[in-house]
Amino acid sequence: MSRVARRARVLLAVRAPLPGGEPAVGHGGDAEAPRRRFGNLAGQSALFSVALSAAGIAIWAWALSDVPLDRMNDLGLVSVLPPSALVGAGLVVMGFVAALVPERPHPAVMTFQAVVVVLVLYGTTSILEPTTRFAATYRHAGIIDYISIHGSVDPNIDAYFNWPGFFAGGALLVRLAGVHNALALTGWASPIFELLYLPPILVILRSATRDERLVWGSVGMFYLMNWVDQDYFSPQACAFLLYLAVLAILLRWFATPDRPDAIDAAGAMVRRALHRGAFPRPAELGRPRDVLQVGLMAVVILASFAIVASHQLTPFALLVTVAALVIARRCSAPLLPVLLALLTAAWGVYAAQEFLSGNLHLLSRQVGNVDSSLQSNVSARAQGSFDHRLIVDLRLAASLGLWLLAAAGALIRRRQGYRDWAMLAPAGAPFILIGLQSYGGEVLLRVFLFGLPFMAFFAASALLGSGRRSILRLIGAPALVPLLVVLFFACRYGNERTDYFTPREATAAQRFYELVPRGSMALAATQNLPWRYVYYDGYDYRGIADQDIWTRALRRRDASAYLLREVEAELRAAPSTPYLVFSRAAVTYADTFEGGGGTMLRLERAVERSPAFRVVYRNRDAAIYTIRPAPGTG
Amino acid sequence: MVRPLAWPGSVIAATVVLADMYATQVHSPIRAALAALWIALCPGLSLAWLLGAREAVPRLAVGSALSIGLTIAIATAMVYTRWSPWAGLGLLAMIALTCSLIELVAVARAAAA
Numbered sequence: 001m002s003r004v005a006r007r008a009r010v011l012l013a014v015r016a017p018l019p020g021g022e023p024a025v026g027h028g029g030d031a032e033a034p035r036r037r038f039g040n041l042a043g044q045s046a047l048f049s050v051a052l053s054a055a056g057i058a059i060w061a062w063a064l065s066d067v068p069l070d071r072m073n074d075l076g077l078v079s080v081l082p083p084s085a086l087v088g089a090g091l092v093v094m095g096f097v098a099a100l101v102p103e104r105p106h107p108a109v110m111t112f113q114a115v116v117v118v119l120v121l122y123g124t125t126s127i128l129e130p131t132t133r134f135a136a137t138y139r140h141a142g143i144i145d146y147i148s149i150h151g152s153v154d155p156n157i158d159a160y161f162n163w164p165g166f167f168a169g170g171a172l173l174v175r176l177a178g179v180h181n182a183l184a185l186t187g188w189a190s191p192i193f194e195l196l197y198l199p200p201i202l203v204i205l206r207s208a209t210r211d212e213r214l215v216w217g218s219v220g221m222f223y224l225m226n227w228v229d230q231d232y233f234s235p236q237a238c239a240f241l242l243y244l245a246v247l248a249i250l251l252r253w254f255a256t257p258d259r260p261d262a263i264d265a266a267g268a269m270v271r272r273a274l275h276r277g278a279f280p281r282p283a284e285l286g287r288p289r290d291v292l293q294v295g296l297m298a299v300v301i302l303a304s305f306a307i308v309a310s311h312q313l314t315p316f317a318l319l320v321t322v323a324a325l326v327i328a329r330r331c332s333a334p335l336l337p338v339l340l341a342l343l344t345a346a347w348g349v350y351a352a353q354e355f356l357s358g359n360l361h362l363l364s365r366q367v368g369n370v371d372s373s374l375q376s377n378v379s380a381r382a383q384g385s386f387d388h389r390l391i392v393d394l395r396l397a398a399s400l401g402l403w404l405l406a407a408a409g410a411l412i413r414r415r416q417g418y419r420d421w422a423m424l425a426p427a428g429a430p431f432i433l434i435g436l437q438s439y440g441g442e443v444l445l446r447v448f449l450f451g452l453p454f455m456a457f458f459a460a461s462a463l464l465g466s467g468r469r470s471i472l473r474l475i476g477a478p479a480l481v482p483l484l485v486v487l488f489f490a491c492r493y494g495n496e497r498t499d500y501f502t503p504r505e506a507t508a509a510q511r512f513y514e515l516v517p518r519g520s521m522a523l524a525a526t527q528n529l530p531w532r533y534v535y536y537d538g539y540d541y542r543g544i545a546d547q548d549i550w551t552r553a554l555r556r557r558d559a560s561a562y563l564l565r566e567v568e569a570e571l572r573a574a575p576s577t578p579y580l581v582f583s584r585a586a587v588t589y590a591d592t593f594e595g596g597g598g599t600m601l602r603l604e605r606a607v608e609r610s611p612a613f614r615v616v617y618r619n620r621d622a623a624i625y626t627i628r629p630a631p632g633t634g
Numbered sequence: 635m636v637r638p639l640a641w642p643g644s645v646i647a648a649t650v651v652l653a654d655m656y657a658t659q660v661h662s663p664i665r666a667a668l669a670a671l672w673i674a675l676c677p678g679l680s681l682a683w684l685l686g687a688r689e690a691v692p693r694l695a696v697g698s699a700l701s702i703g704l705t706i707a708i709a710t711a712m713v714y715t716r717w718s719p720w721a722g723l724g725l726l727a728m729i730a731l732t733c734s735l736i737e738l739v740a741v742a743r744a745a746a747a
Contacts, residue, residue, distance in 0.1 A: 089700075137673050139742065147713060147717075148719075150717075151713070151716075151717025152717060153713055153714075164707040164710065164713055165704065165707075165709070165710045167674070167706040168706065168709035168713045169702070169706040169709045169710075170713065171709065172673070172705060172708075172709045172719055172722050172723060172726075173669060173670065174655065175703075175719040176652065176669040176672070176673065177665060177666040177722055178655065178656070178660065178661045178662075178665050178666065178669070179660070179661075179666050184666060185666060185670055192670070192674075195675075196674060196698055199691050199692070199694035199695035199698065200695040200698075200699070201694045202691045202695070203691060203692050206691075229678035238702060238706075241698065241699075241702065242702060243700055244704060245695055245696065245698065245699030246699070248692075248695045248696075249695075249696060250700070252692060253686075272721065281723070293686055294684040295684075295686070296685055296686070296687075296696070299682075299685065299696060299699060299700055299703070302699075302700065302703040303699045303700075303702075303703065305703070305706075305707055306702060306703040306706035306707055306710075309706060309707075309710045311708060351714070361638075407643055417747060474642050522669040559702075599666040
C-alpha cells in the first residue's frame, strides 16, 4: 500500500466520539500530547479534505463539459453522465467526510465543504442544461407574470391562485431584479434553496447535540438523501425553508428541558405564586428574555402565515409537527398548534374559498383512506419501462433504507441514554399526512422531505455512532460514499428525461406565443411543456393525457387510431381555431408516467401522416399543428 | 470592531446599491442575483439581531425566515388590497435600513463603552 493510500485510510477512518459529544482525551502521561495530536490531525484532515474536494470539483467540472443530454434514457441523468462526473462528485463527498475526522471539525472548513457538496449535488443540472427544468417552474413564472400584470389574483383560474403568497413575493422579486420574467431567476434555485436550508438545519441539529461531528454528519446525510427534487423555484421549496426556520426557532428558543410531570410543575408554580404573590412583578414581565421570546414568537407567526398563504400541504405538516413537539413536551408554546390550525382554517374560509368549495368533498373523501393514498403514491408510480421502474425501486429502497438506518440510530442513542423526543417527534409526525391526503400521489415524497432533517440526524448517529456500533467504521467511508453518490444521482435525476427541456422545445414554446392567437384552444400531449410562463390565462390549455379519452384509449387495442379520431373531434368542436402541440418531453411523459407505453408517440406519428392536420411550426423536438377545415365546409 | 459592523454594513450597502440600480433602471445579471439574495436575507438580518439571534448561524436562520416571511406577507396583503411594488419594496428597504442603523449604533456604542 502506498504512503498516500495509508494516509487516506488513517484520515478516513472516522473516530468515534464519547457519548454527549465530549472529545476523547487520553489518560496519564503528557496531558498535552493528545491535544497536540488532535490539533495536528485536525489541520491535516482539513488540508486533506480541501485537497480532495478541489480535485473532485476539477474532475466533475471537466466531465460536465461534454454530456450528450439528447441521448438520455429512462434512467435519467446517470444514463448520460460520464463516470468521471460521478467520481468527481464522490471525491467532493469524500472531502466532506474527511473533514469530519477531528472530534471538533473546523466550522469554516465544514461550511466550505457543505457549500461544495451542494454545488456538486444540486448544481449539476444548472450547469449542464441550457434551459430551466420542470414544467411546473414555467407555470410558476406564468403566475408571477399574471400578478405582475394584473396586481391581483383570480381564484377561479386554478388552485395556485388560492395560495398566492409565494407568487406575490415572486412578483416583488421580479420587479426588484429588473428582469422581464421570473424564468430568468430560476436556473440556480435548487442550490440556492439548499444553501438557505443549511442555517436552520444547523440550529435544529445543535439543539439536539453538542457533538459537531454528528451535526455535520447529519448535514451531509441530509444533502445526500434529499433526492425528492422539491427545491426548484416553487412554493414548496420556499415553504420548506420557512418550515425549517419555524422548527429551528421553536427547538432553540422555545425548547422545554426534561422536567417532572405536569402535576409537579403546576404544584411548583402554585407554591411560587403563593410565596411571591399571585401576579408576576413588573420587573419579571419586562425581562429581556421574555421580550425577545415575544419577538421570536412573532417571527414564528409571520413565517407560519407565509407558509399558509403559499402552500396547501406545508401548513398541515407544520401543524402536526408542532403538535407532536407540544405533546412530547418539547415546546413551551402549547397554544401554537391551535393558532396554526386557526390560521390554516381562516385562510381556507376566506382566501381559498373558491377552490375548497368546489373540491372539499374530494379532499374530505381522502381523509383516513391510507390504502388509497399508498396505492397512488407507490403502486401507481411503479409503471412504465424497466429502467423507470428500476429508478422507482431505487427511490423506495433509498427511502426505506434511510428510515431503517434512522430507526437503528434512534435505538442506539436511546441505549446510550439520550432522550431525543425533540428530534423523534418531528421525524415521525409527518407520517400522519399519509392518512389525510394522497396529494396527487406525492404525499409520500413530502412526508420524506418534512422528516428528512430529523431522519438524517438519527441515520448519521448510526453511521458515526461510538465503538463497534459505528457502521461507518465497519463498512468504511470509501465503500459507502460512492454508493450514496450514485444512489443520489440515480434517484434525484431519474426523471430527467422528462424534467429536462431541450432548447428546441423552449424555442417551440416561444414560437407558440408568437404564432397562436390569444384565446385559442391549445391541446398538448400532456402539460409537461415549457409553456405558460406568459399568458397564463390567455389560452385554453388542455392535455390529452388529462382527459377521459386517454384512459379509454389505453383500454383499447386501436388506442392511437381511437385517440386520433377523438382529438380531431375535440379540435373541430373548438369555438376558435384550435392548435395541437407535441413535444419530446410531453410525449415521453405520457408514455412513461401516464401508462402510455408508446401510445402517445404513435398518436404523434398518426397526426403527422393525417391530412386533417396542418403544420404551423416544427423542429426536431416539437411541433405545433392546427386542423384543416373539414371537407365540404368551405 | 470591524466584524460586528460587517453585518449591518453589508445590509445597508446592498440596500443602497440595489435602490440605486432600481432607480436608474440598470438591467444586469448582477442586479438579478443581488435582488434574489437581498429578498432572501436582508430585510430580516438586522431585525433578527435585535430579537436576540446574534450568532451567525441562528441569525441567518431567523433572518431568512423574517425576510421571506415579510416579503410574502407584504406582497400577499397588496394582492388582496392594492398592488404597489414600489411601496412594498420601499417598506422592505425601510425595515432593512432602520434595523441595520439601530444595530450599527448599538454596536458602535457597545464598542465605545
